[in-house]
Amino acid sequence: MTSPESLADELSRSGYLTDRRWRDALAAVPRERFIPGTAVAVPVDGSPRYPIDRDVDPGTWRTAVYTDTAIVTQLDDGATDLTDGIGDFTSSASAPGIVVDFLELLAPMPGDQVLEIGTGTGWTSALLTCELGPEAVTSIEVDEQVAKDAAANLQAAGLAPNLVVGDGADGWAAGAPYDGVHVTCGVRTVPHAWIEQTRPGGTIVLPWRPGFGHGHQARLTVIGDGRAIGRFSHGSTYMMMRSQRPPAPAPDEGGDWRESSTLLDPRRVVRAEAGAHIAIAGLVPGLFGHGVDGGRGTFQLWLWDGEGSAARVAYDPQYTRCGVEQQGPRALWEEMESAYLTWVEWGAPGRSRFGLTVTTEGHRVWLDEPARPLPVPE
Known part of the structure; x- marks a missing residue:
């Protein structure tokens, strides 16, 4: 049977869900309330994506909702109809496993104020709101239509976090300081506004996607002197923040190769x-x-x-x-x-031996400890 309970059981078996409070939140705000009737399901096991339609095939739709499956809710920034199923993924309900994994990495405490970058369908905002309360959660979304749909989903679920339409790269200074920043889009460069708006000792969790190869889950702690320092843990592939999408390759027009x-x-x-x-x-x-x-x-x-x-x-x-x-x-x-x-x-060190320091001057990747930054070419 596909239900919030069966989803929680699956996530527990896979090791993503270990904290009882997030299991309770999964039950309190069922994912189905935040998934549109028509979308594109993308299994995390690498299987081909497929369209889902609640009216045409409610069983397949519900199975996608209550398994560890990402569900794409927008193509090409809304320019392509979802029923076509072909285009660049630009908004989604992330797979529940990685959602819960990031929430456990954030580890908010009672009374914390959290800023979420990227509202999406509103489901993660709902989980945070269920745990911390509506006055403790601010979520910012750059796409007006996505934000409108998320607001409707949250209202229908009886939840009212603070929702903002704007560029998440700027954070939201009006609600600062925050104890945590929860990022739901890939970033290549951590905006310094997030550090400035977070208390010393506060946490920023994000999918770091530097431009080549794997994406990486990062947990940074704000030091209070303009720096944030932390390590990488697991893999993480998210759609890029719109302002940080990679440049297109230069057109091949001959040139001096x-x-x-x-x-x-x-x-x-x-x-x-x-x-x-x-x-x-x-x-x-x-x-x-x-x-x-x-x-x-x-x-x-x-x-x-x-x-x-x-x-x-x-x-x-x-x-x-x-x-x-x-x-x-x-x-x-x-x-x-x-x-x-x-x-x-170096002995082929794994992901967990590396970390990241972010300052006003930029980023430095380090090996084993912040005092060992990787050399950067002049």
Whole structure:
């Protein structure tokens, strides 16, 4: 049977749900109240996405609602009809497992004031409100229509947190100071406003998505001198904050491509453990990229930095060396190759050994302790 109770049981078995108060909140604010009748279900196990329609097939709709499944509620910032099912995901009800995992990571105490970045459907706001009370929760959403729908969902559920329409990157100074900031969208750069608006000792939990490879769950503690410091824990893939979406690769219009080759298989870099990708993010700032499998065992890797540098690396099982093409002021493949091999030289440390320090000057990734920041190229 699919119900709030069966969902809580599933999340408990998977290890996401360990705190009784969030189990109680799951029962108090059933997820079905925050899911539209028509949407796109995206299973967390990597299975193909599929459309759901409460009127046409209520059983499939309810199964998606009460299993650990993300449900996309908007495509292309609302420009594409959800019934088409094809487009960029731009708003969703996140999978319950990662929702509960972030709430347990935030670990708010009674009396805490929490700022949520990204209201979405309103379900996470509802869970926070159920636990802390409406006067303790402020949620900000950049998309007016998404915010309107969330407000209707929350009102129908009898809940009234403080809802704001605006850019979450600015936080919400009117409600500061906060004890916690709960971020429901991927960020590459932690806005300093969140640190300024959080009490010393307060917590910021967020999905850190630096631009290449894995996303990472981060828990930062605000120090009170303009800094926030914390470690990475688990993986986390969220839609990017709108103001921090990655730049598109530069159009390939010929240009001065420098040709070379490498013995390093780019697949080993792309498919490396999460720790490798954190090291690359720290050692090669501003890097974006993705890889694609081709026919006959081939593989292509594209890299770019949004400022005129780009690289292409081609693996073909018929050849010992991989072809490399680079353009622009930076040699992006060579920077990535060096960073990956440096990570190997360090003993291939895993995700949990890395952390992040955020200051007014920017970000620094560190290994094992904040006093050991990764070197940044001049």
